[in-house]
Structure formats: structure tokens, C-alpha cells
Amino acid sequence: MAALRRIGCLLVPHFAAAAAVRAEPALAGRPLAVLDGARPGRLVIETSAEARALGVLPGMTEAAAQSRPGEVICRERVPAHEAAARQALLEVGVVHSPRVEEAGPGEVYLDVAGLGALFGDEPALARRMAARARVAGLHARVGIAGSRVAARLAARRAEECVCVPPGTDAAHLRAAPIALLDLSLEMAQRFARWGIRTLGELADLPGRDLAERLGTEGSRLQALARGEDLRPLDPWRPPPRFEETHELDWALDNLEPLFGLFAECAERLCARLEAQALAADRFEWSCRLAARVGETPRTVEGAFVPPVPTHEARAVMAVLRATLAAEPPTAPVTALALRAQSVRVSASQEPLDGDGRPSPRTLAETVARVIALVGPGNLGVPVLLDSHRPDSLRLEPLNAAALLSQAKSTDGEEARGTLALRRCRPPRPAQVRLIGGRPVYLRAAGLAGPIVASAGPWRSSGEWWLENRWASDEWDVELADGTLGRLAHDGSVWVLEGIYD
Amino acid sequence: MAIQKEPLPPPGWGLEGSAASLLEAFPRGQLSEIVGPRSAGGSSLVTSLLAHATAAGALVALVDGSDSFDPAGAAAAGAALRSLLWVRAGRRPDAACRAAELLARSGGFAWVVLDLSTDPTEPSERRLSSLGAATWIRLQRAVRDTPTRLVLHASRHLAGSAAALVLNVTRGSARWMGAPRPTRLEGIGSRVEVAKTRASSPFLPAVSTDARWTLAWRL
Numbered sequence: 001m002a003a004l005r006r007i008g009c010l011l012v013p014h015f016a017a018a019a020a021v022r023a024e025p026a027l028a029g030r031p032l033a034v035l036d037g038a039r040p041g042r043l044v045i046e047t048s049a050e051a052r053a054l055g056v057l058p059g060m061t062e063a064a065a066q067s068r069p070g071e072v073i074c075r076e077r078v079p080a081h082e083a084a085a086r087q088a089l090l091e092v093g094v095v096h097s098p099r100v101e102e103a104g105p106g107e108v109y110l111d112v113a114g115l116g117a118l119f120g121d122e123p124a125l126a127r128r129m130a131a132r133a134r135v136a137g138l139h140a141r142v143g144i145a146g147s148r149v150a151a152r153l154a155a156r157r158a159e160e161c162v163c164v165p166p167g168t169d170a171a172h173l174r175a176a177p178i179a180l181l182d183l184s185l186e187m188a189q190r191f192a193r194w195g196i197r198t199l200g201e202l203a204d205l206p207g208r209d210l211a212e213r214l215g216t217e218g219s220r221l222q223a224l225a226r227g228e229d230l231r232p233l234d235p236w237r238p239p240p241r242f243e244e245t246h247e248l249d250w251a252l253d254n255l256e257p258l259f260g261l262f263a264e265c266a267e268r269l270c271a272r273l274e275a276q277a278l279a280a281d282r283f284e285w286s287c288r289l290a291a292r293v294g295e296t297p298r299t300v301e302g303a304f305v306p307p308v309p310t311h312e313a314r315a316v317m318a319v320l321r322a323t324l325a326a327e328p329p330t331a332p333v334t335a336l337a338l339r340a341q342s343v344r345v346s347a348s349q350e351p352l353d354g355d356g357r358p359s360p361r362t363l364a365e366t367v368a369r370v371i372a373l374v375g376p377g378n379l380g381v382p383v384l385l386d387s388h389r390p391d392s393l394r395l396e397p398l399n400a401a402a403l404l405s406q407a408k409s410t411d412g413e414e415a416r417g418t419l420a421l422r423r424c425r426p427p428r429p430a431q432v433r434l435i436g437g438r439p440v441y442l443r444a445a446g447l448a449g450p451i452v453a454s455a456g457p458w459r460s461s462g463e464w465w466l467e468n469r470w471a472s473d474e475w476d477v478e479l480a481d482g483t484l485g486r487l488a489h490d491g492s493v494w495v496l497e498g499i500y501d
Numbered sequence: 502m503a504i505q506k507e508p509l510p511p512p513g514w515g516l517e518g519s520a521a522s523l524l525e526a527f528p529r530g531q532l533s534e535i536v537g538p539r540s541a542g543g544s545s546l547v548t549s550l551l552a553h554a555t556a557a558g559a560l561v562a563l564v565d566g567s568d569s570f571d572p573a574g575a576a577a578a579g580a581a582l583r584s585l586l587w588v589r590a591g592r593r594p595d596a597a598c599r600a601a602e603l604l605a606r607s608g609g610f611a612w613v614v615l616d617l618s619t620d621p622t623e624p625s626e627r628r629l630s631s632l633g634a635a636t637w638i639r640l641q642r643a644v645r646d647t648p649t650r651l652v653l654h655a656s657r658h659l660a661g662s663a664a665a666l667v668l669n670v671t672r673g674s675a676r677w678m679g680a681p682r683p684t685r686l687e688g689i690g691s692r693v694e695v696a697k698t699r700a701s702s703p704f705l706p707a708v709s710t711d712a713r714w715t716l717a718w719r720l
Contacts, residue, residue, distance in 0.1 A: 374588055379589070417718050418545065419719060423570070476720075
């Protein structure tokens, strides 16, 4: 004998308004209109029952809503409040059943078959769920039936709880409006043309003919109208929280042991990520600092984004080490925490004709270790700035995937045999002796000697419209020992810009 | 008095006709060395290698031990900077060697160039002397069994027996335009000779020690 299917529906009507009331309990029982959109054209998207009694309806403008008799309270829609309310309603379901499905904001289905031994009969279960929802700040209606449609209808009609006896779903649904099925516009128009207005009328249609006219969708809708719901629940699972913490028995004032503890947290965190085939695209760390007696402990925090989502503890620690070494905590640490924001990353397969270049993840891990050696800001792809000022460039942070994809293009310019300049960073102060306006002797750090040949001056200047305008005369010089260099004079100081090599 | 205008030389390729043989001289999966004094053209050779590799669509890494790399000059030489990873090691040869080892070991770069060419008065030059033979052997082992060409550029021989190829770059004469007084530096000449070579595979003959190249670098 097939197991009897029993579905419970937790329904919170006017959900956006209910979420606002949950966040601000003082609004309970008062006419409330939730607004959305940009001023001045904000519209009412949801109202409380009290506001509807005053004639405030969704779609009204803010001005129209406030012009109604009575004091209508307007609140702007806050997505965070709605997300918290959805989470709370799901948790009410999870407390009672292992299989919970979220059908939309304020609508949750749960499998209640076999829960009698835990919670008593169905009316008792329904009252318990409603009470639990009230504790969570939501006024939920509960319906229990053999199918989603019937349970939802029961919840809609209930003041609080309605249980449809087993095997009576079809009779319970007969008089219900066909809109209960959430029809598409096309289907709704078709049924309207046919004069089908209730679920009972839809259920009475010949099944074969309906299937011929509407296909599988028509058959599905008819099954629902008869209370037949064979689709299993799509279970909701709470999002995993990836966090590892460590409380210390005594305050830690040395970086190396702190790194060691963070490394342990990173190992555990990354192992949990890897076990669920997840990676993290953002990591957050925090250290609670020791405080004097009577003072509130402070917490220092930070976050970093790896070049590619990763679950490699080494890559995480490479960046975290560099970060904490650059700016260590200002007081001994009494607790630490490491959190990861997980993402699901699909595995990519190397092409068969791969040219041996690393995967973005491998490259990112290698680069993270190099960053730990040379420091952040000293590794990247050079980008020339649009300026004539010498040595105008910046280092762009590495984007592993972009670097690998761009390197594959072969539209590069043809290589040319250009004489390279080894730049002195910063340019070295130089002492230059002039005869007839031409340099004849040079003394700079590491260089000294007569100048046997020179060419210049080559005037360069720029950014005259800015405060940091610049101008310099450049000279190419050759010393007696064969060294070729570039000198620059800004009108007051000579510098050695570089050595040609 | 008539003013004589000096015709500018056309842009030219420094490794005229011999580019392929010189570039192919560097063995994959091995440590090579380019040694040359100041203004001999060693850096120009390195820049040309990077330009040639990036122009062909390869990914290259430059570990700059003296923070002297000039990206504008590399771009003028034809390098695709978007395919170049520049590591500024801040005049710390030990960190530069370690970074080069990591990049070479990853096996994903066609060329990894470790530039340790410094001025004799630089403090980092003294730190170079503290790098023992183990450093170069580690580099040799890091690049082994990878398709990467690891090139060390220095002012003097450093890698010892760990290098499979050593090229000596000697200074040619500087070429100046204009007479009687120079008005423009045209470029320099370089001579590249094979000081040492070791075959990486019995199937791939090493470049001959008799091979030499005469190169011209134009400003």
C-alpha cells in the first residue's frame, strides 16, 4: 500500500508587510503600506490588512495611499528584512520536518507524513507550527492536505489552521478558483475563453481531450485540480556557514604562533570546503584583542579576495601572512576567527591540445606564494600610463584567468632589436661638469669618469596645467669605460636616469 | 650655410637573420645564463627574448632583482606587456631567486627570466655573493621536467655547473650619428659567444661552442 502523502503549507499573507512588521513590531495592527521604487514615483507594493480596510491597495502611488482616510504608515521596502523573514519561516518548517520546500516569499511546504508520533495529530501539529511562527515574529496560516494545491488552499482559507482529511482533496478543491494554480497568462486566458473558472470544472474535463489540446501542461494542471501531486518536494537546506575560530587561554603577542593558529583554522576550513566540492571567493579574518580590566575588548578584522576561488590552505595563508605581517595587531590576541564565503566552482578539464600553461588556480597559488615573498604591490602586469613623464606606469594586480587567456592571442607586434635602458629607481643624483653647455665629466653612485661622447639636450616636459608640472633635458652620454647612460637635468639638479645595456 | 639633414636609420631587428638560432639555443627545462658587463647589450638581449616570446603568444615572467626593468622600452621592442608578469624583488637577490624558483616550478611560463644584473656598488651586489651553489642547483631542479626556459642574467658568472648554457655578451662599440660632434646615439653592437653548453637530451644536440652572434641594438 502506497504511503499516504501529507503536505503542510505555511503561508504568510502580505509577506512584504509582514516582514516590515517583524522588523518593527510597533507596526503590528496598524495600517501599513510598503513602498518601493525611486522617489518621487514610489508605489505601494504590499499592504497590511488594516491598510486594505482603508482602501490602500498595491499599485497605488505613495501620495494616493497617504491621502486615504486614516493614518496610513508608509515604510520603504527593505530586502534584508524580507530575507530574514524568509529564513525565519524556513526554520519554522525545518524544526518540524526534514523535508521543506520554499515556494516563494512567505510560502513554505513541508512533508508532514509520519510526524504524528512526534507532534500528535495534524491539528495539533498545525497549531504548533503556527505558534512557532508567531514566536519568530510571523503570523502564518497553516494548511495540511494531500497535495500542495490543496494545502495552499486550506492555508488561504484558514484563520490559522485547516486540515483537509486524507482522500478528500478533490472535493475540497472543487469550488476553489482556478487562479489557485498560478496559471500562465496564456493558459489563464484559454481557460477563461472556455468558461473554466473553478478547479472542479477543470477536473471534470475529459483528460484525453485536454491532453490533446494543451499537452502535458494541461494534464499536469488537471492532476493538480484533482488533488494529485506527485512531484517530490525540492528540499531546502540551510546555507552552510564556513567559519573556524580559536579561543586562546592566554593572550598571544607573537606573530609566528598566530600564523600557526590561523594555518590550523585555514586547514580545517579548506578541508570542509573541499569535502563539499566548494571553493571560497572571499575570506574574512578577525582577531579579538586583549583589553584592560573594565574595558571592552576590541576586534580587528580584515578581508581578502583570492585571485581565483580556492580551497587551498597554502594560498589562503600566503595572503594572510603577508597581510598580518604588513599590519600586525596592535595588542595581544585572545581569539581569532577565519570565515569563508563559499561558491561552487565547476571543474574544468584541460584541453587535449593544452600547451602546458597552468590552470588559473595553479597560477593563482603560485602567485600568492610569490606575493608573500616580495610583498603585495610588487607583482603584476605592467601597464603604461598615458603620459610623457618618464617611467609612467602602474602594476595591475594579477587576474590569473585574464592573464592566461590574453597570453594565448598571437596578435603581438613583431619583436624589434631595441636598445634597453636599465632604469635607476629612484634616479640617482649626479654631479656633472659642463664645458660649453655640454657634459664632460660625470660622477654618480657607482660611476665616475670623463664623458667621451654625448648627445642632447632632448627637452621633455608635460602636465603644465597641473601643479606637479615637469620638464627636463635629457642627455645620452658615453663614458671612457664604455658605459652608456642617460642623464636628465630639470633646471637645478642632474640625475642619472638609467644605463643603456 | 646649408644644413645637412641626417637620415634616421630605419628600425631594424637586432638579431638579423640569426634570431631563430639564438632563441632556440636556450634549452627548455634547463637553467641558462646570460653574462655581460654594463652596456654590453645583455639587457637588450633579455628584452628581445621577452618580446619575441610574448609576440608569439607565450606567457613570460620577469623577476627583477634590481628593479630596473623598463616596461616602456620593452613595449617599444615589441613585447606584449599583457603577457608579462613582472616581479619586483626590491633588490633582494634571495627573494628574487626564491620567486624565480616558484615560477619555474609551476611550469606554466614559456620563459622565466631572473635578472640579477647589478651595479658593483649596489648593496645587493654584496648579497649576491652570499648566494651559494645550492641556490642555483635549486633553480636547476625547479625547472627540470618543465617546458620553461629559465634564464639568469647577471654581470658575472653565478650559476656555475648548474647552468646548461652560458652566453657571454661582450661590448661592441657605440654608434653615434652626426659629425664632427655626435648629435644622436644610434645604438650599440654586441657580440654573443657560447661559453658553455650542455645537451639536455641525447636527441637534441646542444648548440655548438663555436656559435657566435653579432647583434645590433638600435635606440
